[in-house]
Amino acid sequence: MAKLPIVLAPDPVLKMKCEPVVSIDDDVRRLLDDMLETMYDAPGIGLSAPQVAAGQRVIVCDVAREGEAPRPYRMINPEITWRSDENVVAEEGCLSIPDYYAEVSRSREIRVGYFDPDGAAQKLDATGLLSACIQHEIDHLNGVLFIDYLTPLKRNIILRKMKKLKRQQA
Ligand SMILES: [Zn+2]
Known part of the structure; x- marks a missing residue:
């Protein structure tokens, strides 16, 4: 496994719509393992491909x-x-927007269908933190960030500060 660099907002990569996986092979399995290692190291509770x-x-x-x-x-x-x-409304953060938290309203419970690394179809009923986390991560696959649910004013303040942070890191 390898730790990967995390893309920080604002970045066009975070606004793209991701493509479905067509074959579940070693490359996809490695990506998932690397993403988990990156997430645990951050540390965070969820991470998406973009x-x-x-x-x-x-x-x-x-x-x-x-x-x-x-x-x-x-x-x-x-x-x-x-x-x-x-x-249900709960406070969220994001590894691509470090140190910013805001309340987001999401469905209390969800059912999610997905494929596991062995290629088996799975179904999961999620509630609480897991439900919010999965909704947040699936949003990422559609180019949606949690700050997109905030007012434009709040979102722009956060994005301005993020731009400044990225300039300082560059
Ligand atoms: Zn996120």
Whole structure:
């Protein structure tokens, strides 16, 4: 496994729509492993392909708390097939927008269909933090960031500060 550099916003890579994976091979499995290692190292609870400059529809997440056994999910072509009518508001952050947090309203429960690294079709019912995390990561595959749910004013303040941060790092 290898740690990958995380793309920081604003970056056109984070606005692209990712392509479905057509064959689940060693390259895809390696990408998923590398993404998990990158996520754990950050540390974060979720990561999507565009955040490591890859254009495929794959995400990883693990919302296990410190001290709990890891519960990594490697999802290929994840698709939300059902969502609850009820929404819930929770604070979110993003490894591509470090140090900024904001409240986002999302479906309380979802059902997600995906393929695992062995190519088997899986279904998962998610609620709570896992539900929000999966919705956040699938948004990334469609070029959507959590700050896109904020008012343009708030979003622009964050993006201006991110541009400044990136200039300082360059
Ligand atoms: Zn994110």
